[in-house]
Amino acid sequence: MxxxxxxxxxxxxxxxxxxxxxxxxxxxxxxxxxxxxxxxxxxxxxxxxxxxxxxxxxxxxxxxxxxxxxxxxxxxxxxxxxxxxxxxxxxxxxxxxxxxxxxxxxxxxxxxDGIGYVRSLKEETGELNGKKVVVLGAGGAARGIVYALLKEHVSDVVIVNRTRERADELISILTDKAEGTSLSSASQDELESVLSSADILINTTSIGMHPDLDATPVDAALIPEGIVVSDLIYNPLETRLLREAKARGCTVVGGLGxxxxxxxxxxxxxxxxxxxxxxxxxxxxxxxxxxxxxx
CATH class of the missing domain: 3.40.50.10860 (Leucine Dehydrogenase, chain A, domain 1)
Structure with missing residues (x-):
């Protein structure tokens, strides 16, 4: 660097x-x-x-x-x-x-944030080219990460946010950087169908951060077995989301990297x-x- x-x-x-x-x-x-x-x-x-x-x-x-x-x-x-x-x-x-x-x-x-995140994710999982990524949240952290993911030529990024308008706003900011990546938004209600075809799930929200250790942004049953699940939170090192994903055979990546x-x-x-x-x-x-x- x-x-x-x-x-x-x-x-x-x-x-x-x-x-x-x-x-x-x-x-x-x-x-x-x-x-x-x-x-x-x-x-x-x-x-x-x-x-x-x-x-x-x-x-x-x-x-x-x-x-x-x-x-x-x-x-x-x-x-x-x-x-x-x-x-x-x-x-x-x-x-x-x-x-x-x-x-x-x-x-x-x-x-x-974005370049730091992508470097950490690639160290744990390999190349990101062609992957379908679901991002939870549309705040400042999500912006940096989606921007960096576009540079890695992932095939799809779906941004899921409580208020879908916020996700759409983020997409409009980044559309001209997409370079062949499909950018779309989804509501919480659509999470199950969106996740069913995902390769990587990334939580950019603060749900599950210390001290709220019992919270999780996704019902464990919705996480496809064996995908990559990543949480930006680094305190705790293993959130409930990552714990439950690990139990489903997923590759988990915490926020520390x-x-x-x-x-x-x-x-x-x-x-x-x-x-x-x-x-x-x-x-x-x-x-x-x-x-x-x-x-």
């Missing part, structure tokens, strides 16, 4: 962070602080709790405080786009930003230094383990 900042010369300590609401649960600080240390870069990555009504002030503040960049998480990934000076093609195409680089006072938004790789790409954009992926992975696992088994 190489970010667009390959030849950055760093002198002052780097200020980095993640903005979201809520934010206390984020494992990004654990991951990025170990990466900075391993790369020998002085600096700090901090969690920043920003309410929606203070988003514009937060962007101005980060610039004023000399931040080199920050990550953006729920619920700010779409709204932040109007507040940045420039947008990378990845951000424009999927209508969401999860990484902001600040250089010479200029803020530029990127989306590393995507989380690590989106962070690795962001780290490289900020620093120009290759991300220590395996160390970042270990740091997140340790943080998750500590959270569930505090001393």
């Amino acid at each position: 190489t970010g667009p900042t390959e030849h950055v010369h760093i002198h002052a300590p780097l200020l980095l962070g993640v903005i979201g609401d809520p934010i206390a649960h984020s494992k990004s600080p654990a991951m990025h602080n170990i990466a900075l240390e391993a790369a020998g870069l002085p600096g700090m990555y901090v969690p920043l709790h920003v309410k929606p009504e203070h988003l514009a002030e937060a962007v101005t503040g980060a610039r004023a405080l000399g931040f080199s960049g920050f990550n953006v998480t729920i619920p700010h990934k779409v709204e932040i786009m109007t507040l940045l000076d420039e947008l990378d093609e990845s951000a424009i195409s999927c209508g969401a930003v999860n990484t902001v680089v600040i250089r010479d006072g200029i803020t530029t938004g990127y989306n590393t 995507m989380f690590i790789y989106q962070g690795a790409y962001a780290f490289e954009y900020w620093t120009g230094v290759e991300a220590p992926v395996s160390l970042m992975h270990s740091a997140v696992l340790e943080a998750l383990n500590h959270e569930h088994n505090p001393l």
Whole structure:
């Protein structure tokens, strides 16, 4: 991986962070602080709790405080786009930003969710070319992922959302990127028929995330045996959806790989230094383990 900042010369300590609401649960600080240390870069990555009504002030503040960049998480990934000076093609195409680089006072938004996710999915399952994919949810995370899937030339993407209009809106944004992939939407009621011919099911919603561990976005009986089932959630490492899919002989892919790789790409954009992926992975696992088994 190489970010667009390959030849950055760093002198002052780097200020980095993640903005979201809520934010206390984020494992990004654990991951990025170990990466900075391993790369020998002085600096700090901090969690920043920003309410929606203070988003514009937060962007101005980060610039004023000399931040080199920050990550953006729920619920700010779409709204932040109007507040940045420039947008990378990845951000424009999927209508969401999860990484902001600040250089010479200029803020530029990127989306590393999609490329991070696809890299993780391919590591677990192989090539995606020609696959039929069902995506649950049509929010900021779904945008990044569908955009990246289109680059992999999957045959079909069906977006299933509670409000179908939201799914249709996402399709209209991405249609010109489809390049031979069939893009369509479906309602929850159509989930069974849509899933019957799916190769891959991806949950981009927060249903099943800690602490709501008993929730699942799909009735287990609807999941075809033996397909690939992927959940973006990484806390818990195995959601109820993945547990039930595994019981049906499915190949399951948790959200941890995507989380690590989106962070690795962001780290490289900020620093120009290759991300220590395996160390970042270990740091997140340790943080998750500590959270569930505090001393």
